[in-house]
Amino acid sequence: MALLTFEDLAALDAGDAQVAQFKEDYRRQGYCWLPSFVSSDVVQQLQCEAARLFEASADNSFRSTEDHTITLDSPSAHTDTATTQQSSKCLIAQDRLPTESQLLRLFRSPGLIRLLSLIIDRPVYCSDDPLGGVYYNVFEEGDALGWHFDRSPFFVNLLVSLPSEGGGGQFEFFADGRPQQEDADSDDVLPPVYEAGVARVARGEDVSKVVRPPLAEGGIIIFQGRRYMHRVTPVVGAGERRINAILTYADAPGFVLNTYTRQTFFGR
Numbered sequence: 001m002a003l004l005t006f007e008d009l010a011a012l013d014a015g016d017a018q019v020a021q022f023k024e025d026y027r028r029q030g031y032c033w034l035p036s037f038v039s040s041d042v043v044q045q046l047q048c049e050a051a052r053l054f055e056a057s058a059d060n061s062f063r064s065t066e067d068h069t070i071t072l073d074s075p076s077a078h079t080d081t082a083t084t085q086q087s088s089k090c091l092i093a094q095d096r097l098p099t100e101s102q103l104l105r106l107f108r109s110p111g112l113i114r115l116l117s118l119i120i121d122r123p124v125y126c127s128d129d130p131l132g133g134v135y136y137n138v139f140e141e142g143d144a145l146g147w148h149f150d151r152s153p154f155f156v157n158l159l160v161s162l163p164s165e166g167g168g169g170q171f172e173f174f175a176d177g178r179p180q181q182e183d184a185d186s187d188d189v190l191p192p193v194y195e196a197g198v199a200r201v202a203r204g205e206d207v208s209k210v211v212r213p214p215l216a217e218g219g220i221i222i223f224q225g226r227r228y229m230h231r232v233t234p235v236v237g238a239g240e241r242r243i244n245a246i247l248t249y250a251d252a253p254g255f256v257l258n259t260y261t262r263q264t265f266f267g268r
């Protein structure tokens, strides 16, 4: 199958066989993978941009370190400590990107927005948040995302720079998705039998259904983060670094982050 690139987007429509395959993968396995979506030239530009911003000034990024449950709550006195997860990373907010950044161009590209809405089968709109619309994530030695379910239904993740072999920073998910429930409110609570199963995975006792999609620089993964528990394993080794960009889309125009989320992940 020919590779789909950023430049090809304008020509895509719902009848395209490749689009139909992405849509089917997303529905059936919880994610679809768009390899080499960004050309190697653009990947290099993004790698340089992120590294320059990260290294030029401590003010360009914000480091967050959190303990959380698998549903992203703060651990309470009742939380099983063996399932408490640790996450740490640095974020470079959208307002630190130069106006000519290719990342901004990609985020706002009408072709990508159309492709996403075809894959997830509903309209999507760019987040209007000035910090969290599109942003770089930088993981250095020891940084990771613990096992969690997202609050939003899906994420769009461009892999910019991966650690070397053995350097960790692997994206993994548990292949059994959260059962779909009729009642939208009860969707916030995991059914007890399912919760016991994901707790075993989060404690490291069951790896039988842990999947590691083979991600590579320049590709995009669109993932059902609210349905499937997932994590990024710790980055291992001095000087190793993982950089990815999260592009945030919502189901209605005008989406912005709440004050708590902005403060926790962007520090302002």
Ligand SMILES: O=C(O)CCC(=O)C(=O)O
Binding pocket: 137, 145, 150, 155, 157, 171, 225, 230, 231, 232, 244, 246
């Ligand atoms: O960086 C990744 O590969 C995963 C990102 C993630 O887990 C998230 O944004 O919830």
